[in-house]
Amino acid sequence: MTAFFDNRAEQDATAIPVMRRLHAVRLALCDRLEAIADSLPNDLDRRECLVSARALGPRFFSIHRFEEQRIFPLFCARLGHSEEAQAIVERLKNEHVEDEGYATELREALRTVARAGRAENSETLGFMLRGFFGAVRRHVAFEQDHMLAVLGNETELEA
Ligand SMILES: [Fe+2]
Numbered sequence: 001m002t003a004f005f006d007n008r009a010e011q012d013a014t015a016i017p018v019m020r021r022l023h024a025v026r027l028a029l030c031d032r033l034e035a036i037a038d039s040l041p042n043d044l045d046r047r048e049c050l051v052s053a054r055a056l057g058p059r060f061f062s063i064h065r066f067e068e069q070r071i072f073p074l075f076c077a078r079l080g081h082s083e084e085a086q087a088i089v090e091r092l093k094n095e096h097v098e099d100e101g102y103a104t105e106l107r108e109a110l111r112t113v114a115r116a117g118r119a120e121n122s123e124t125l126g127f128m129l130r131g132f133f134g135a136v137r138r139h140v141a142f143e144q145d146h147m148l149a150v151l152g153n154e155t156e157l158e159a
């Protein structure tokens with residue numbers, strides 16, 4: 001039994017730095033998407049569109065699953081499964097679902113643009129890009145302020 005708990009604590013301790021790295025990955029993707037938005041309508045880089053489209057696929061979804069399976073339960077447990085903790089987790093899960101829907105649409109739009117070499121409607125693509133990376137940046141900032149602030153501090157104290 002003790003071995004299980006030791007191992008579990010170890011797993012929890014490694015999950016938090018992984019989440020920090022995954023945040024950095026998502027923020028880097030947001031920067032790429034912003035650069036694409038800034039390059040509209042005449043300076044589009046087809047390769048950048050393809051690379052970003054690829055990053056919006058299963059890899060993007062798997063980050064959400066990691067958070068939901070490894071981090072959110074940890075957060076709820078640390079806050080004694082309070083109503084507030086559960087409301088925060090519910091909000092973040094809903095944002096994951098929304099972001100996955102937008103990621104799928106944006107992925108398709110970027111592939112189309114990469115194939116054609118130009119955007120059929122630059123304004124629409126710009127709007128999609130800015131809406132998406134704005135939402136993802138807000139989501140990451142919220143997780144950092146409300147989740148990692150709690151989990152990070154406690155991990156440092158335990159270390
Ligand atoms: Fe998240």
